Amino acid sequence: MVVNYSSDYDVKCQLDTCKTYPVITDSERGEIVCGGCGLILVQNISDTSHENSGYTLEGFMKLARTGPATSLTMYDKGLSTVIGNNKDFSGNALSSKTKYEFNRLRTWDQRSKSRNTTTLSKAFTLLHGMKTKLGIPDNVVENAAYIYRKIVNAKLTRGRTMTSLVSASLYAACRENSIPRTLDDIANAGNVERRILSRDLRTIIKKLGLNLNQYDTATFITKISNNMNLKEKIKRDAFEILKRCEKEEITAGKHPVAQAAASLYISCIMNGEKISQKKFSVESGVSDVTIRNRTVLIKKTLKLV
Ligand SMILES: [Zn+2]
Known part of the structure; x- marks a missing residue:
């Protein structure tokens, strides 16, 4: 039996005692049942599961009742x-x-395939390329494809390049899923000008009413220190510095990557590791002036030498 929790159908059991239980989707029987009392809430839903049995392509083709899973990242969702x-x-x-x-x-x-289909398939080819370059998980790419489809439906493509819109969707998806990628990372991978990317990003956030999470600075500390192969102790001290900065309320509204880089830089000094600000600037993509200013402020506020 395949059981997963669904949010597609907005149903809920009416019993008072069942309010805290989740609704269970049984896609094999095509039913949605109450997790508390077992009442069937929805019947005969479509089967969206797909086979992944078989260890070879031939075996798969023999057993498969369906094609691969449908995906928003295919221009026709895999249903052509x-x-x-x-x-x-x-x-x-x-x-x-x-x-x-x-x-x-x-x-x-x-x-006879419409022009819309052709452009979508081009856009998703591009998206797949960027996914590989940046090492982004499938669910985030799926989310990016969803945002891109919304952009096309809202007719926001006029006067903007496809590359820039695909990059903007990917960045928005990364933000929504808390996958730490900076605007510069995305601009480089998509080969778009950062200025244009951020302009288009602002437009789609406004027009589509997206609500993006603020990046968590801690994820950038992990990312930068992993890239630079820093010691575990340095990473932990950087987290400590960040925590104290948050307590002193000097992190709000500040560039999270710069904050992460500066915390790591101070932590390196405290641990007697000699790494230049220039190196941090290269790794994090923030200018060394910004890192220096951040460092000065953190040292002054936390009264570190
Ligand atoms: Zn119930």
Whole structure:
């Protein structure tokens, strides 16, 4: 039995005693049941599961009842029509006349795909490229594709480049899922000007009413220290410095990456590790002036030498 918790259907059991129990989706039976009393709330929902049995491609094809899982990152969500090869139902070759007819059909099928479909498929190819460059998990990419579809539906594509909009969607998705990637990381991977990316990002946040989380500075401390192979002690002290800064309320509204880099820099000094601010600046993508100013402020506030 495949059980997962669903948020697609907004149903809830009416009993008072069941209020705290989650609703359970049983996709094999196509039912949504109350987790408390077992009452069936929704029946005959569509089966969205897919096979992942079989260890070889051949085995998979033999067992599979469906294709791969549907995904928003495919321009047609993986549900396109494919006009098959030139065999009839019993495996015999088609006559040359029928074969010709099917070739024409295939051509027109391809030509009749709307312009929208073509641009979407281009955009998602780009998105997959960026995903590999930046090492971003699938669920975030899926989220980015969702945002990009919303951008297209809201007709925000006019006057903006596809690359910049795809990059902006990916950045927004990273922010929503707390995956630490800076605007510069994304701009580099997508090969767009940072200025244009941030302009388009502002537009889509406003127009789509996105609500992005503020990045957690701690995730950037982890990211930078892992990239630089710093000692565990240095990382832990940097967390400590960050915690004290938050207590002194000097972190609010400040660039989280710069705060992370400065905390790590101070922690390195405290632990007798000699790493230049320049090196931190290169690793974190924040200018060394910013790191220096942050460092001075933190030292002064926490009364560190
Ligand atoms: Zn119930």
